[in-house]
Amino acid sequence: MFFKVLSAMVLAAVLCGVTAPQVSSDMVYAGSPLESIARVCVTPEQVARFLHNNVVFQDDLSLFGQADYWQAPEELLVRRRGDCEDYALLARDLLSRQGVEAFVFSLYGEGGYAHTVCVFVEGGRYSVMNQDRLVRLRAGSLKELADWLYPRWRWGAVAERQGHRGRAIRVIHRWELER
Secondary structure (H helix, E strand, O other), X not given: OHHHHHHHHHHHHHHHOOOOOOOOHHHHHOOOHHHHHHHHOOOHHHHHHHHHHHOEEOXXXXXXXXXXXXXXXXXXXXXXXXXXXXXXXXXXXXHHHOOOEEEEEEEEEHHHXXXXXXXXXXXXEEEEEEOOEEEEEEEOOHHHHHHHHOOOEEEEXXXXXXXXXXEEEEEEEHHHHOO
């Protein structure tokens, strides 16, 4: 068991682009591959590097034969293929494990525009993990962040995964914020 966990830790370190961790007794309890990755990908930069090096973008229709399918982070780690919400869910999970306030944010606009990112808070300001790209936007509001992502957005939602679908837990409408 110890060597299996240690090899998962070393692999995670390599995948995150950081030096392999020192051997310690707490590695025996590292748990899942997701936990191992979270132990060594401790900064937003390392999470972005992990996503860039290990996940390939592929839309849900070609991957699952349906228009929308939200993979659990563990599923994405196995398939190593997914679309924007899959990246966002894994990034949110990894950042949250580091104590970073992070959430999944979906944005919708004209012409059927839909995109999902991981938003995280540093110093009270919003930054973005957009698939494997880290943008320290430091936006003062979700409206400012949404305007930067897609200037013609109509509405957005803080979302969570429910089964294999997304579920809005907080909806914002552009017109409400422009009053």
